[in-house]
Amino acid sequence: MIDDQHHITTPEGVPLTLDLAGPVPRALAYFTDLAIRIVVYIIAAVLFGLLGGLGNGLMLILIFLLEWFYPVWFEVMRHGQTPGKKSFGMAVVREDGTPVDFSASLVRNLLRTADQFPLLYLTGFVTMLLDSRFRRLGDLAAGTLVVYSRTVPARRAGQPAHTLPPDWVTSIQDRQLLLTFLERSPGLSPARRGELARLAFPELTPEDAEDRLRRTALHVQGGN
Amino acid sequence: MRQQQFETRYASLWQQIEQTLARLEKPGERHATPPALTAAEFPAAYRRLCHHLALARQRGYSLDLVDQLNALVLRGHRQLYQYRPPLLPRLLYFVREGFPRAVRAQWRWHLASALAFVLSLAFAWILVATQPDMAYSVLGESMTLSLEDMYGDSTLSDGRDSGDDLTMFGYYIYNNIGIAFRTFAGGLAFGIGALFVMVFNGGFFGAAAGHIVHIGASDNFFTFVVAHGAPELTAIVLAGGAGLKLGVAVLAPGPVSRLAALRHAARATVPVMYGVFFMLLLAAFIEAFWSPRDLPATVKYTVGGLSWALVALYLFAGGRRREPR
Numbered sequence: 001m002i003d004d005q006h007h008i009t010t011p012e013g014v015p016l017t018l019d020l021a022g023p024v025p026r027a028l029a030y031f032t033d034l035a036i037r038i039v040v041y042i043i044a045a046v047l048f049g050l051l052g053g054l055g056n057g058l059m060l061i062l063i064f065l066l067e068w069f070y071p072v073w074f075e076v077m078r079h080g081q082t083p084g085k086k087s088f089g090m091a092v093v094r095e096d097g098t099p100v101d102f103s104a105s106l107v108r109n110l111l112r113t114a115d116q117f118p119l120l121y122l123t124g125f126v127t128m129l130l131d132s133r134f135r136r137l138g139d140l141a142a143g144t145l146v147v148y149s150r151t152v153p154a155r156r157a158g159q160p161a162h163t164l165p166p167d168w169v170t171s172i173q174d175r176q177l178l179l180t181f182l183e184r185s186p187g188l189s190p191a192r193r194g195e196l197a198r199l200a201f202p203e204l205t206p207e208d209a210e211d212r213l214r215r216t217a218l219h220v221q222g223g224n
Numbered sequence: 225m226r227q228q229q230f231e232t233r234y235a236s237l238w239q240q241i242e243q244t245l246a247r248l249e250k251p252g253e254r255h256a257t258p259p260a261l262t263a264a265e266f267p268a269a270y271r272r273l274c275h276h277l278a279l280a281r282q283r284g285y286s287l288d289l290v291d292q293l294n295a296l297v298l299r300g301h302r303q304l305y306q307y308r309p310p311l312l313p314r315l316l317y318f319v320r321e322g323f324p325r326a327v328r329a330q331w332r333w334h335l336a337s338a339l340a341f342v343l344s345l346a347f348a349w350i351l352v353a354t355q356p357d358m359a360y361s362v363l364g365e366s367m368t369l370s371l372e373d374m375y376g377d378s379t380l381s382d383g384r385d386s387g388d389d390l391t392m393f394g395y396y397i398y399n400n401i402g403i404a405f406r407t408f409a410g411g412l413a414f415g416i417g418a419l420f421v422m423v424f425n426g427g428f429f430g431a432a433a434g435h436i437v438h439i440g441a442s443d444n445f446f447t448f449v450v451a452h453g454a455p456e457l458t459a460i461v462l463a464g465g466a467g468l469k470l471g472v473a474v475l476a477p478g479p480v481s482r483l484a485a486l487r488h489a490a491r492a493t494v495p496v497m498y499g500v501f502f503m504l505l506l507a508a509f510i511e512a513f514w515s516p517r518d519l520p521a522t523v524k525y526t527v528g529g530l531s532w533a534l535v536a537l538y539l540f541a542g543g544r545r546r547e548p549r
Binding site for chain 1: 402
């Protein structure tokens, strides 16, 4: 069991896997959002500075709104992603994987104050380390998770080649391993590919082992 | 079936689902062509996709394919099972019935919070009334002097123009609503944070009032605070009560787990916090634009009394329904 994944079952009875985001990327996303807010404050201070008393009032209202409702707005309107979270490919979802609603988002963001206690999110950080799903206090109360919402790149089709049936009875794990090898090969160095292939065929040279493994894998994949 | 056959056979369906989801995820954009799947077709297509994911896992297809299908199912799941009720009817229901009911449903916590506030207020007031010098140790010297400065004058709106009113409006929103939200969150620390805010603010208000009565500026002070005090003090007490409920849920969860108790408490107290927000907004408005007006004391006390009566009537009687006959 990989412990940074959370498994849910959909009403259709299919298990779904959510990749949980840990404290460090979440802190980076927080600082990104903080930087965005600071830039907005600086711009607003310059603009509102021209308006005198009215400007002061508007500035304070702006600070209030951004400090408390900036995350709520983006989480509800932008599929659980503040700009900071989006830049790190993360999103807030409810524990069943559905989008957060206004109430849940408000709870997790109001309780930010409790997580910030005594300073720099110490309480939240400790809670995240103790919890199996990296939830801070606000997430626990609201029933939300922060997950990665990567878009999976399109997969390229396997090139036709002479395939070779496996000369052993393959298990599901074997077949999965072969297919994974095939799909990840472009990202591996030739030496590493040979090294991995020799685990399967120690009697062959790295080049021959790789060729044989590739053709076996292509057979499993279903090429001709 | 081998993986490649499987992929070739169903790729077009996956593409249709992908395209439809991309449309659904960006509802604002306009497109020349309609989405590949209509709303009526989507659930069936989604269920086939779920089936494909289960098959891909069962048959040991490559992890990349499983990941791809998993991501697609997750997106479909979000679209199909999201819950977005319309806002306006819920808001109307909330103002008419939901908020006062939520407050009454947790009256014990709000009563406890109010007691903490009122008792420390009375204690500090009596202390300052009997030993006037105590004001300086309770409030601090600079605070005491600035209070005397603010209310010692005979006129209230002296040197305050509309720009200042707007500044103060912003300040009351920023400061008071921030305090209420932090009080709520502080309650999570076993209720201590919420209680502390109640006792501290009660003591502060009591000492300030006692001192101002002592220096003989009570009319200035009470005509200023009486109207906005009703929504403002009530809202702070309610925020404290909501925070207390959170803290006690963690401290004494009863027959359920602490986590379940916390969730339940959070769900039950969120309506109260919505209400607190609106009440403080109203209070900031009154405090910035009505309270500093220099009007006869009888007018201000009448409006203030009305304000308290309305808040009390709303919270006690709002949203009660007659028993069906």
